Amino acid sequence: MKKLALLLILGGSIHFSSGQELGFPSKTHQKAFIGLDYLSVKMPFDAILGLPEDNMGLTGIHYNLWLNKSIYAGAGxxxxxxxxxxxxxxxxxxxGIKKELSKHWFVDAGIHFGGGGGASAPDGGGAFLLPHLNLGYALNNFSVTAGYSAINFFDKGNISSQQLNFGVQIPVSFDYSLFKEREQSYTVTDLVKSSWNQPSKRISLLLHLNNLSPYGDSKLTDGSLLKGKTIQLAGFEINSYFNDQWFAFxxxxxxxxxIQGGYMDLFLGGGYHFSMNKDRTNILAKFGLGAGGGGGVDSGGGFFIYPDLSIEQRLFDEVYLAINKGYLMSLNNHFSAxxxxxGLKYYVHQQGLSSTDGSQLEDVKIKGVQFILGQEMYLNADRMIEPTEHLHQFALxxxxFMNKHLYLAGHTSFADFGxxxxxxxxxxxxxYRxxxxGKTNASLFGQVLLGAAGGGDIGTGQGLIVKPSAGLDYKLNNQLSLRTAFGYVKARGGLLSSPSISLGINYSLGILTAK
Structure with missing residues (x-):
């Protein structure tokens, strides 16, 4: 709950410039930055093997909003x-807080409060603190940082280390409208004299099912080979375009x-987009770097490379059927698949009225988007071996929103206590929201989520869970609201079957989209 209190204290002072033009949708400019960092964590002595354990290399990716000219907050x-x-x-x-020392040099001090673990690490309940104090140097399009950091898995964990960290910060920004303006429609002619008459940014969202087929010496941590088995995954991919061809994902x-529930992977990379057949067919070549493991998979240190080739065929409007074929492997071939x-992929231009080639777009509409950070609790969450107790998670x-009330949701959470x-x-x-x-600031919602889960001895079987819930959303201001929910979580083929309670802070906005 400390995380929620901190968000509420800071949330009212987000750093932006805004304006309301008569007859036009509101427009607010939000500054932010993407952070990438690396630290080498000293691990405790391995009592089972009787040997010191190699350092664990952690890499992070963060998205932070500027709350004012010096203070930032976000998730990572x-x-x-x-x-x-x-x-x-x-x-x-x-x-965190950032203070300039000169035109290029600055000091960055902050803290990361998180939850998680895995790979049989001595992570306890998962809660940890990671403060840092860095010196940074600003270049034209990005900044580099280095300095001191300390990590402590304080909830019965046994990972506590002080180390140097190295990072990169890339400034970004976005424009948004009010959430209450969602589903308002305009023509380009309506907005041509507004501040929204600017180049758009193209993004895409892919929801997919992915099959991993390990080969070679890929194995589980118990030594059994994975060759011949198929690991079925579900997930998403977001592409952000620099121009018509090049994108980051x-x-x-x-x-x-x-396999036993608990495997996951995360990748960051870039690619090239080639369109043909009057833009009805796309071919995408991608290359990513990332981390993966869990679920009993022996992925070594966890570093993976991911080359991939995809073909997409338009079904209707900006919705495409996507098929991809690629490889996932560690550099030393410790794990290969x-x-x-x-999957289904949706393309959209947003935050402007013209495409990257300068042509005018049409069918302008404000779409509602919400970002929810909060704490969840599963009551008496069943374990496979350990005694049953409550499970606490930090969730994003x-x-x-597809219309005024119906929304699609993506959800991730990591254990921090329990x-x-x-x-x-x-x-x-x-x-549905x-x-x-009546005349209150409250609204009700109900939702059903399903997908992959596992790890931490929680009884999720092979990893498929379903999670219905209903709750109340109470508006604090135009962007922030409190959100609480009650629900149930059930694992297919596993022991987990528990009531759930959640409390979070909801950051809502409207995104101008155009086709």
């Missing part, structure tokens, strides 16, 4: 990429069948 993931703990992942909240998958995936959910640090979820689903209840 960490994953193991070196050592023997491939499959250790975390999710947490960032808060972020991809996340989790296992729901084929072919990948074959199928993104809702994309002796299950390795437990994590990656879910998708749909929900009601109108305001």
């Amino acid at each position: 993931f960490y994953g193991s990429v070196n050592g023997i703990r491939g499959g250790l992942f975390t999710l947490g909240l960032n808060v 972020f991809k996340a998958d989790g296992a729901y069948h084929g 072919t990948t074959l995936g199928f 959910q993104v809702n994309i 002796n299950a640090g390795a437990y994590a979820e990656g879910l998708v689903g749909a929900g 009601s109108k305001k209840l």
Whole structure:
């Protein structure tokens, strides 16, 4: 709950410039930055082997909003990429302050408060603190940082280390409207004299099922070979385009069948997009770097490379059927697999009225988007071996509204208390949000999520869970609201079957889209 209190304190002072033009949708400019960092964590002595354990290399990716000119807050993931703990992942909240020393030099101090674990690491319940104090140097398009950091898995964990860290910060920004303006439609002619008359940014969202087919010496941590088995994954991929051809992507998958629940992977990379057949058919070549493991898979330190080739065929409007074929492998061939995936992909131009080639777009509409950070609790969550107890998680959910009330959701959560640090979820689903209840600021919602989950001795079987819930959303201001829910979580083929309670902070906005 400390994370929620911190968000509420900071949330009212987000750094932006805004304006309301008569007859036009509101426009607010939000500054932010993407952070990438690496630290080498000293691990405790391995009492079983009687040997010191190699350092664990952690790499992180973060998205932070500027709350004012000096203070930032956001969320970030960490994953193991070196050592023997491939499959250790975390999710947490960032808060920091940045002070300029000169035109180029600055000091960055902050803290990351998160939850997670995995790969049989001594992570306890999963909760950890990671403060840092860095010196940075600003270049034209990015900044580099280095400095001191300390990590402590303080909830009965045995990972505590002080180390140097190295990072890169890339400034980004976006424009948005008010959430209450969602589903308002305009023509380009309506907005040509507004501040929205600017080049758009193209993005795409892919929801897919992916099959991993290990080969060679790929094995489980118990030594049994994985060759001939298929690990079935579900996940998503987001592409952000620099121009018509080149793009960056972020991809996340989790296992729901084929092995014990708990495997997941995260990738960041780039690619090239080639269109033909009057833009009805696309071919994409991608290359990514990332982390993966868990679910009993022996992925070594966890660092993977991911080359991939995809073909897409338009079904209708901007919706495509996507098929991908690629490879997922560690550099030393410790783990290798072919990948074959199928999914649905949606392209959209947003935050402007013209495409990257300068042509005017049409069918302008404000779409509602929500980002929810919060704490969840499963009551008496059944374990496979350890005694039953409550499971606590730090969760992130993104809702994309299809109309005024119906939304699609993506959800991830990582254990932070409850002796299950390795437990994590990656879910998708749909929900419905009601109108305001009378003259109050409250509205009701209901949703159903399903997807992959596992780790931490939680009884999820091979990893497929379903998670219905209903709750109340109470508006604090135009962007922030409190959100609470009650629900149930059930594992298919596993012991987990528990009531759930959640409390979070909801950041809502409207995104101008055009076709």
